[in-house]
Amino acid sequence: MVAKNLVNISFTVNGERFNNVNVPSRQHLADYLRSQGFTGTHLGCEQGACGACTIEMDGKAVRSCLVLASQANGTNLKTVEGFDDEMMEKVKQNFLKHNAFQCGFCSPGMLMTTKEILLNKKKLTRDEIRSEISGNYCRCTGYQSIVDAIEECINEIN
Amino acid sequence: MDDIKVNQNPKLGSLDRPNSYIGRSLPRENAKKHLDGGGQFVDDLTLPRMVHVAFLRSPFAHAEIKSINTNNAKKSDGVVDVFTAKEIDEVCKPWIGNLGHLGEMRSPEQTPLAKKIARWQGEPVAVVIADSRAQAEDALELIEVDWAEKEAQVDMETALDSNAVVIHLELGNNLFWTRTVNQGDVEKAFKEADAVVETTLDFARHTGVTLESRGIVADWNKAENKMTIYHNGQAPHMMQHIIAKHLDLNEGLVRIVSRDVGGSFGIKVHVYPDEMAVTAISKKIGRPVKFIADRLESFTTDIHARCHKISGKLGVDKNGKILAMEIDDLSGIGPFSMYPRTSAIETNQVLNLSGAPYVIPNYKAVGTVVFQNKTPMCQYRAVGHPIAVAITEALIDKAAYKIDMDIDKIRKINFIPDNAYPNKCPSGVPLEDLSHEASMDKLLEIMDIKEIEVQKEEDFKKGVLTGHGVISMCEVTNPSPLFYGVGGAHISSQDGAAIRLEGSGAIHLSSSITEQGQGTEAIMKQIAADQLGVKMESVRVTLGDTDATPYGGGTWASRGAGIGGEAVLKAARKLKDNILNIAAAIMQTDKDTLDIEDNNIIRKNGGEGISLQKLAETVYYRGHELPKGTNAELLATASFLIEGIPFVFTNSAMGCQVSIDQDTGIIKINKFWAVEDCGTQINPKLVEEQIRGGVIQGIGGALFEECVYDDQGNMQNATMADYLVPMAYEMPDIIVDHVTTNSGRSIIGAKGAGEAGTGGAPAVIMNAVNNALKQVNAEVVSQPITPEKILKAIGKI
Numbered sequence: 003m004v005a006k007n008l009v010n011i012s013f014t015v016n017g018e019r020f021n022n023v024n025v026p027s028r029q030h031l032a033d034y035l036r037s038q039g040f041t042g043t044h045l046g047c048e049q050g051a052c053g054a055c056t057i058e059m060d061g062k063a064v065r066s067c068l069v070l071a072s073q074a075n076g077t078n079l080k081t082v083e084g085f086d087d088e089m090m091e092k093v094k095q096n097f098l099k100h101n102a103f104q105c106g107f108c109s110p111g112m113l114m115t116t117k118e119i120l121l122n123k124k125k126l127t128r129d130e131i132r133s134e135i136s137g138n139y140c141r142c143t144g145y146q147s148i149v150d151a152i153e154e155c156i157n158e159i160n
Numbered sequence: 161m162d163d164i165k166v167n168q169n170p171k172l173g174s175l176d177r178p179n180s181y182i183g184r185s186l187p188r189e190n191a192k193k194h195l196d197g198g199g200q201f202v203d204d205l206t207l208p209r210m211v212h213v214a215f216l217r218s219p220f221a222h223a224e225i226k227s228i229n230t231n232n233a234k235k236s237d238g239v240v241d242v243f244t245a246k247e248i249d250e251v252c253k254p255w256i257g258n259l260g261h262l263g264e265m266r267s268p269e270q271t272p273l274a275k276k277i278a279r280w281q282g283e284p285v286a287v288v289i290a291d292s293r294a295q296a297e298d299a300l301e302l303i304e305v306d307w308a309e310k311e312a313q314v315d316m317e318t319a320l321d322s323n324a325v326v327i328h329l330e331l332g333n334n335l336f337w338t339r340t341v342n343q344g345d346v347e348k349a350f351k352e353a354d355a356v357v358e359t360t361l362d363f364a365r366h367t368g369v370t371l372e373s374r375g376i377v378a379d380w381n382k383a384e385n386k387m388t389i390y391h392n393g394q395a396p397h398m399m400q401h402i403i404a405k406h407l408d409l410n411e412g413l414v415r416i417v418s419r420d421v422g423g424s425f426g427i428k429v430h431v432y433p434d435e436m437a438v439t440a441i442s443k444k445i446g447r448p449v450k451f452i453a454d455r456l457e458s459f460t461t462d463i464h465a466r467c468h469k470i471s472g473k474l475g476v477d478k479n480g481k482i483l484a485m486e487i488d489d490l491s492g493i494g495p496f497s498m499y500p501r502t503s504a505i506e507t508n509q510v511l512n513l514s515g516a517p518y519v520i521p522n523y524k525a526v527g528t529v530v531f532q533n534k535t536p537m538c539q540y541r542a543v544g545h546p547i548a549v550a551i552t553e554a555l556i557d558k559a560a561y562k563i564d565m566d567i568d569k570i571r572k573i574n575f576i577p578d579n580a581y582p583n584k585c586p587s588g589v590p591l592e593d594l595s596h597e598a599s600m601d602k603l604l605e606i607m608d609i610k611e612i613e614v615q616k617e618e619d620f621k622k623g624v625l626t627g628h629g630v631i632s633m634c635e636v637t638n639p640s641p642l643f644y645g646v647g648g649a650h651i652s653s654q655d656g657a658a659i660r661l662e663g664s665g666a667i668h669l670s671s672s673i674t675e676q677g678q679g680t681e682a683i684m685k686q687i688a689a690d691q692l693g694v695k696m697e698s699v700r701v702t703l704g705d706t707d708a709t710p711y712g713g714g715t716w717a718s719r720g721a722g723i724g725g726e727a728v729l730k731a732a733r734k735l736k737d738n739i740l741n742i743a744a745a746i747m748q749t750d751k752d753t754l755d756i757e758d759n760n761i762i763r764k765n766g767g768e769g770i771s772l773q774k775l776a777e778t779v780y781y782r783g784h785e786l787p788k789g790t791n792a793e794l795l796a797t798a799s800f801l802i803e804g805i806p807f808v809f810t811n812s813a814m815g816c817q818v819s820i821d822q823d824t825g826i827i828k829i830n831k832f833w834a835v836e837d838c839g840t841q842i843n844p845k846l847v848e849e850q851i852r853g854g855v856i857q858g859i860g861g862a863l864f865e866e867c868v869y870d871d872q873g874n875m876q877n878a879t880m881a882d883y884l885v886p887m888a889y890e891m892p893d894i895i896v897d898h899v900t901t902n903s904g905r906s907i908i909g910a911k912g913a914g915e916a917g918t919g920g921a922p923a924v925i926m927n928a929v930n931n932a933l934k935q936v937n938a939e940v941v942s943q944p945i946t947p948e949k950i951l952k953a954i955g956k957i
Contacts, residue, residue, distance in 0.1 A: 041204035042197020046371045047455045051880035082197035094195040105677030106194025107371040107422030136889040144856030145888040
């Protein structure tokens with residue numbers, strides 16, 4: 003990579019400051035985060051279809067494979083490694099209880115989508131939950147256990 | 161502790177005791193790391209001086225490589241080197257995907273990189289090694305290949321025609337393998353039948369689409385002559401053997417580490433050319449080399465599955481009794497048979513398993529497997545089952561309709577009775593410990609067919625086509641050496657477990673079975689803790705490392721619980737026996753008066769015991785206190801394999817109800833029920849999740865998934881946006897129930913449960929759709945059953 007293709011940016015990841023770092027202009031955010039050891043962010047398709055790389059950028063869920071690293075300038079990012087608040091601990095307990103994952107590769111993205119559902123504070127039917135997570139691909143579970151877990155989270159949290 | 165959901169196997173002791181974990185739906189505490197972002201997948205690994213590769217892959221389905229010029233690519237930023245077949249072949253010997261026990265297989269030699277001819281779109285041709293994957297991809301564009309495109313043989317149905325393009329000239333034609341099974345006299349029986357029905361079904365190619373793509377890091381350490389491979393595979397010891405063999409390494413100095421694996425489903429149990437190339441590159445350049453397939457590479461180089469066209473014929477008497485069944489199956493496997501399992505096995509299973517639940521005295525089956533210029537096809541979850549079950553169950557429904565009999569009744573009168581095992585499939589494959597009658601009864605009980613019939617009529621009045629189906633099936637699980645080993649493949653059918661009591665009182669267990677998310681670690685822990693009498697949290701498990709686990713086959717063909725679990729059980733019982741012997745010596749009492757509960761050795765008749773920790777401390781640190789001659793072995797090992805039969809079968813009954821929108825052709829699955837008999841359930845929740853995940857994969861194949869090719873052999877939908885996988889919104893909740901018939905082959909009594917869902921769902925979906933379409937005299941015979949096919953069937957387009 004030649005220096006002229008580097009972009010100098012600053013941002014935070016899970017509260018940790020990244021000041022004046024140089025990122026390749028063509029590198030997507032997921033690749034950058036992974037290169038820094040945030041390997042909980044997974045890549046399944048690199049075209050925004052599978053949802054595995056979904057992270058939080060300034061409070062919103064984004065596909066980190068569809069965002070350039072340089073676009074993270076000035077933002078606050080949260081990855082699965084930073085999902086440690088009380089609500090997310092509850093979500094994780096429900097995922098564990100219902101076995102809402104098998105291989106775990108989709109889980110970081112699925113947790114982020116769940117977080118967004120819960121922050122919207124709406125009571126959802128099972129069909130509506132299915133609709134909300136229909137942008138996150140899971141090959142293992144068949145989704146029912148994930149819907150079970152999210153349903154329980156909604157009941158507990160709302 | 162969660163409810164106990166299953167009848168306990170009497171060989172396992174009472175459930176009403178401390179530390180009885182077998183049979184309980186305990187959460188997978190070990191897997192919580194995935195929710196904290198702490199999984200360790202291959203791509204998460206970075207090693208010092210590691211380089212990355214990108215492959216130049218054939219853009220054509222069939223083309224001659226006249227020349228390759230890599231000079232400019234070698235000068236590109238960050239590039240370490242660029243190799244073609246010439247360089248890779250210096251370190252890696254070719255392989256052949258044939259086995260010796262099923263008649264002549266004709267696949268020729270295959271090398272990691274194509275030499276003179278590329279035979280499928282995606283076949284690797286050259287490889288760039290660079291400091292980053294991005295730089296390697298940049299340099300790919302600078303490789304100059306002089307291609308001469310050749311006509312491609314894409315369609316399997318014309319592959320044996322006299323004017324077909326012959327893919328391997330030395331073979332003279334495109335036949336890979338053929339087999340005929342002939343039991344009884346079908347010709348005569350069809351003549352005697354009161355009704356004969358026929359159908360021909362098509363199954364498109366689909367693929368595994370594991371969310372984590374294939375990946376490997378190969379690390380050649382010249383100083384130690386040691387090759388360490390981090391690989392997201394299913395069978396580490398098989399890979400150890402193969403890499404040693406083809407790279408001419410000391411097998412004992414090849415270490416395969418398979419840590420977390422992001423889904424496998426059979427996709428990751430095969431030997432892939434690009435992965436062999438990566439290993440060869442590391443050997444050649446002496447640096448760690450990483451390859452992670454991108455999604456395009458996954459679609460065009462992960463094995464595909466299915467690709468069958470099967471004709472079937474069934475003859476019944478007027479009472480519905482089956483007299484004869486005949487099938488003729490054609491399958492296309494791409495240009496090479498995969499190594500080392502071969503691409504004959506899917507067709508072989510179609511021949512073995514068709515009609516398996518039923519008494520069919522006369523049975524004939526012909527299978528033909530041909531080469532074509534498409535991605536190689538091989539074993540994927542429920543190998544051959546979807547085809548075998550769909551043809552059988554479609555014919556049975558047709559026969560029922562023809563003689564006007566209920567679809568459940570015709571099945572019941574033809575089942576091999578539950579009390580008639582051991583028995584045989586119509587093909588002659590041995591069967592034992594199955595329960596089709598009890599499973600169908602349970603299915604009908606939970607489905608409420610009468611209510612469904614009423615709803616069907618009401619929906620029809622509203623213009624909605626609603627239909628239902630029921631099916632029965634056998635699932636191959638727990639294979640013996642007669643599956644692969646007998647044919648010359650170095651694939652272990654025996655698995656081992658090693659269990660030890662450590663100085664701290666902790667228990668460490670290692671097993672040759674691997675984890676891809678099924679819950680291997682959790683069930684191994686349950687078995688060990690249950691059999692030893694210790695708390696679950698005191699057991700630590702190591703899997704997926706050839707340097708640290710016993711030797712064995714790994715995870716495939718639903719063999720983890722039934723084979724690996726039995727080895728753990730036996731090892732745990734041995735260790736318990738050893739512990740009690742030592743305790744008896746320390747406590748000056750008879751061993752039979754002692755037991756282990758909650759990590760303590762207790763006196764059954766009361767009185768003070770000692771903790772396992774105390775016992776371990778005495779053995780390890782104060783051995784001089786033990787009575788002279790005490791055998792203080794605190795490490796126990798055991799192995800297990802299935803002997804005498806090819807497989808331990810599981811059976812399932814499934815039902816579903818679908819509705820079809822006549823304007824859009826869209827099929828909605830309203831309800832789906834599955835009754836599974838996998839014997840002892842070590843963790844019922846995990847069994848249910850295997851069934852559910854399996855059913856959804858089966859629904860994918862039945863309704864959505866297809867690797868679409870044009871007539872030049874170009875895959876048209878090799879992205880996750882274009883290839884339709886089941887997503888949450890379209891999928892139903894699945895009601896799972898159980899019948900329990902323990903396998904008599906082991907103490908634990910567990911059969912497998914991983915593949916029935918995928919094997920049975922396509923059949924029951926298709927039967928339900930055709931049950932609905934029958935109301936308008938329409939039928940579909942091709943999977944995936946797309947809205948377009950429905951609209952064509954009902955004459956809307």
